[in-house]
Amino acid sequence: MILRLGQIELYVSDLDQSEKFYVDTLGFIKVNRTDSSLYLRATDEFDTHTLVLTESEDISLANFGLRVSSEDYLDELQALHKEMGIETEMVEGVHPGRGRTLRVAEPSGHPVEFYHSMQQIDVGEGRPGVEKLPMRNTHIFNGIPPVRIDHMNLRVESVDEAWKYWERIGFSISEYVQDGDEKFAAWTRAKTSTHDVALVKQEETALHHIAYIVDGVSAVVRTADLLADAGYRDSVEYGPGRHGVSNAFFLYIRDPDGHRIEIYSGDYNRDQDLPPIGWTKEDYDAKGRLWWGPAVPDAFFETTPVNKDWIGSKVKN
């Protein structure tokens, strides 16, 4: 089975600029930096990294990775994709610490990776007891480090079409917005939280934002403080406010390349077999998108393009 969103790779223009923003300011933990990539994780994560920033001229979503429960399941997934007529590629050595990786473009064109084997941080060596839990290193954290990776918000031409794929690979919907005959949006997940992958209708395939959880309402607010104090006031794009859908207390920030990150707290867990919560488009526009908060600024509708150089990609933007 698919367990969760485990990794995101973004193409960025300048690693120094990215390191200053993500590591020196926000407080992401710097795991490694190679000539081309910066490897980062949040504080309560056991995978050695969850965010990869890779220098490229093509500023876009490089891909995102979903962790699966076993190596065998990777083979099952490859077979399932073949059944669906989707081109696949099984590769090794994609990133340090990663095992076999199945690559596909999902039908909307988003670049997806599946993997099982992933290097874990050391939880047992060193001073007795001390390094067992990564989060017990608050004395060496800086900024307001995120706690863990949570989800992607993707833009797709047809949510109903996209949902067919995600349902086929085992996702369930936590909440959705029905607009007449079609879904306007669906929050889909492999884990019990509200979403790993949100699907929202837009003319072009794109990434709207990635999301990391922080430690409660005050950490969301202190992230905005931190950015403004460090001279990144323009990076504070939208919020804070409360979403109706998902219940998240959100802040949307933009990195130096314009990639949008939701820094949030407060969504809920719900068993995956339970029926999704449906909103009409009217309800959603009135209360679902925004339970309370400031009016949406125009910039919030800008999106990040997706990697066009990907196996089977048909994205042309």
Add this chain to the structure above:
Amino acid sequence: MILRLGQIELYVSDLDQSEKFYVDTLGFIKVNRTDSSLYLRATDEFDTHTLVLTESEDISLANFGLRVSSEDYLDELQALHKEMGIETEMVEGVHPGRGRTLRVAEPSGHPVEFYHSMQQIDVGEGRPGVEKLPMRNTHIFNGIPPVRIDHMNLRVESVDEAWKYWERIGFSISEYVQDGDEKFAAWTRAKTSTHDVALVKQEETALHHIAYIVDGVSAVVRTADLLADAGYRDSVEYGPGRHGVSNAFFLYIRDPDGHRIEIYSGDYNRDQDLPPIGWTKEDYDAKGRLWWGPAVPDAFFETTPVNKDWIGSKVKN
């Protein structure tokens, strides 16, 4: 000497409506309700009430009260106002629990009261130890009750003119905005916090907002949650965000009559003899008004008129 802002009276259209908003929803402590007035206080206050809502057809700022250090000082203040050529009135029995009260209209037209004697809540009787501290009643609080009254934000035609008065009665400036030859704004105080009375330039004498402190960043956010949950989403007018001036983390809300209340946390203390912090108008527009946060909505420029039926008032709005 003048100690601090101690009380505010607002004219409202309907006490039931106000009680639902202030008491049942926000969690102000209801001290008393008479035919005409609702008496409220916050959780960490010892004065029996700090906010009075009085039913009137004239929705406006009725007056605000400054507590002074002694009865003798009231007489000194009366003499000082006579010296300044300001009409005064010494009255008794203004509100339950209040002693002698000196009434004046300050030169811009704002209705001000000075008083010393004020009924205190019982801090020693009853169950041993239990009622000694009012804030140790969290089991009977509801909503997100404010912690204590803090300040008024007044609009005046000339800040420099207004400041002459406040300086004369012993206030100091914590921060100010200089716009060419004149002050655009000044945050003035009798206590060591950033302000009891803020003065901001506007064509007409008016009240912009009153302010209560809440318990930290998360209480500010949960106040917005509370209002939206209770069906008062439109009362969440502006914020949350961070002011540069005063360092406050703010949320501006509107009561059912449109009176604006700043719910905030995080300003600082500074000795009153130290020189004020000055901002140019450019700095203020760039960083002072808003360190970070959403764009100011138009409604935020609306103000509450002030009581015209007040001794010596020349306000005509």
Add this chain to the structure above:
Amino acid sequence: MILRLGQIELYVSDLDQSEKFYVDTLGFIKVNRTDSSLYLRATDEFDTHTLVLTESEDISLANFGLRVSSEDYLDELQALHKEMGIETEMVEGVHPGRGRTLRVAEPSGHPVEFYHSMQQIDVGEGRPGVEKLPMRNTHIFNGIPPVRIDHMNLRVESVDEAWKYWERIGFSISEYVQDGDEKFAAWTRAKTSTHDVALVKQEETALHHIAYIVDGVSAVVRTADLLADAGYRDSVEYGPGRHGVSNAFFLYIRDPDGHRIEIYSGDYNRDQDLPPIGWTKEDYDAKGRLWWGPAVPDAFFETTPVNKDWIGSKVKN
């Protein structure tokens, strides 16, 4: 598959006394009260109730329930228990809103229920959008209501023996303490959090505590404030402090019958296929039990007996 701990039933001596503590003070949501039982839930829960308090002369753990993914899986579980030689009982109508229920005593003697069908709260009717999310009712909450049920801490004679059972029904271990040849403790789970069921060695089968999550560090502290303010100071038994194992920021409280509840925040998620984190008994005694915090009081070693009138029970305490 088994999804999670979903329900706990405790025998209590007096429903009025329990309602005053759990509902009027702590802020559990009162769903229903019958002649014999009080049905409660936390704020971010969709099951109509997760805690049942039933009046009985035998103050003990009545049972706890684990929700499974389907009705078919209930039948599979019954077959599996028969294979293990464990007596089973399939019953209906146990509690309002509950479907078929499989009852067993696990080998240590703890009374367990498995069920799939469970009545959900209404998430779509009423005022548009308003009741969709249960947590968006902060205006009617009181106290510091817990957010959701999390785990049980059970005392068993042999952790290794007990673990054989829990492993067989699909649980995994997040952390454990090795004491020479045997495990002193194991934190086992069906979901990705650190535990649904903790197993700790003790001479007699017993319940040490049940646990509910609250909203962050400050809600843990405010729960202690709330109890002391309401006259329940003696209910604040141990903490707050930080556990090394699980990383939880904890407060242990006792209800009027002595049942212990952990009110906590801050444990982590980790994929279930990853190897458990092991502590030696020395490490655990030095840092694992208590990362920092006050010395353990004697009362903390008291436990709640388990229901002896249960199918197949061999418990004699």
Add this chain to the structure above:
Amino acid sequence: MILRLGQIELYVSDLDQSEKFYVDTLGFIKVNRTDSSLYLRATDEFDTHTLVLTESEDISLANFGLRVSSEDYLDELQALHKEMGIETEMVEGVHPGRGRTLRVAEPSGHPVEFYHSMQQIDVGEGRPGVEKLPMRNTHIFNGIPPVRIDHMNLRVESVDEAWKYWERIGFSISEYVQDGDEKFAAWTRAKTSTHDVALVKQEETALHHIAYIVDGVSAVVRTADLLADAGYRDSVEYGPGRHGVSNAFFLYIRDPDGHRIEIYSGDYNRDQDLPPIGWTKEDYDAKGRLWWGPAVPDAFFETTPVNKDWIGSKVKN
């Protein structure tokens, strides 16, 4: 008039060791380090430093300083001390940035300094708006930096005798404990908070603790986390818990030399002319000392000796 506690000097054994604890771990801002002293301040302070750690073989309270409203008032204070028959010394250049300083030993033997002129941090230069408020530098803070200095807790042989002195120099009592004919303790202040100087009965003149305010309940807890994570678990001496007197949510920590620091949040403001809140010794023992929290450990009764080499000192411990 006396404004507030403004500065504390402690004798320590090793500046490197102190810097690691106060600066590298807790996050005090390092202002300067000379051969003999380390100068520190908290985040929301405008005085260039409030804590001085000076290397000495005599680990003790070197002295503490109270800021007064003017240079003239220093002279008045000197005259007043002469009237009281207390030896005085007026010195200059005590610490960098400090003006004239009046030194006395108060009758119990505590070394006190009074001063008016104190160097302020720069609030107006540099990047426009950016350095105006010192607290808007969260991007360069580490640890959980304290917000501001608050009070000293002194041990004196007779509280009634000590109070005569503090009353004479203009302090008022916020709360006190009456034990038969004498006061067991008195919380006295120059500002409107609950105390600048607490006086508690003990056989020997000593310092019990100094206190810094942090940003709310969660910062208190995160300070304990921080210390334990950094390997200073034994420095977490007592708490967290809630005091009845003063309402403070407290954590007591010990520095590497054993000096005790209260890290706290949540006391209240109250006008100085209002009558103090009295506790009987019985009430205080039951609820006042500890509203809720862990039992007091023996180490908590240890104290720091006071400087014997001080003008007029009669302390012999």
